[in-house]
Amino acid sequence: MIRSLTSDPLISMQENFIFSDSNSNSHDSTIAAAPQVAEYTRSFFWFAADEYFRSTVYLSPARQDAHNQHQLKIYDIDGQLTNQLMLKFTHGLPGMIELDGLSGNCKLQAGIRQGSVEIVSAVGTTHFCEISSSNQDLMVSPVCKLSREKAGFFPLHLSTKSQNMIALNNLGQTDSMLKIRLYTGTRSPELEVKIKGYGSETLIIEEQFAEYLELDPHHDQQAYLRIVSYSSNDLAVRLLEQKYSRSNFNQQVME
DSSP states (O other): OEEEOSSOTTGGGTTOOSOOOOOSSOOOGGGTTSOOOSSEEEEEEEEEOSSSEEEEEEEEOSSTTSOOEEEEEEEOTTOOEEEEEEEEOOTTOOEEEESGGGOTTOOEETTEEEEEEEEEEETTOEEEEEEEESSOEEEEOOOEEEBTTBOEEEEEEEOTTEEEEEEEEEOSSSOEEEEEEEEBTTBOOEEEEEEOTTOEEEEEHHHHTGGGOOOBTTBOEEEEEEEEEOSSSOEEEEEEEEESSOSBOOOOOOO
16 A cells, blocks of 8 residues: 555654665665655665564655655565665655565565565655554564674563564675674573675574573563674664564664
8 A cells, every 4th residue: 555644643753764874976776766866865674564464664754845756675585676666745745655565575584574675765754664463562672773893782581471583684785794692691602694785684582592591481581682793784783572462563763
């Protein structure tokens, strides 16, 4: 579904970016067909879309007279471009598009059909991605943009009533290598992950480090996750805690 919205529901979502990149002289091939404006806002979102998940992107221009044209590209988990389109909404009005119908060629990972959506719009445009589920709730941490110079450190809440999933987006054209280390009690196991250019990776922490965890159904456990990149590409990382007591969740993102 694609439609313009008659009122602006995104006023309070101005900080809900994965990241924004404004540039007036970029030669990046991924935005070659972007709206012909002097500057642009570029965002990446991880999304899930199958019979259990619905993902919706909302786009809100910064001004009533703003250029209200948007380019969307859908990538699967291997970074392959599977779909793209150009959207144009009424000047000054926010719009929305459901990603379910655009993600049919995306692969399954961790039992979920998923991928990344890249959005390019006029500078100042707000992008927001909402995800709903029929059988679970995901509490999503603010997105952290990592690089070779900036590692990520995330607290984890471990319980038999929930599980933690980490979603990783490679924001560059080349492959990225990173190390993920879990600190739990006196243990600190580590694994290496390779993500293809513009690809994504989703890892369930309790499965990846199962042999090092001893979860008690009567007591929750505190742990920490450290992520270090060894590549020149930037990475977008967010932690998702899956709970099963509620039916809807929002993917909240920030710059």
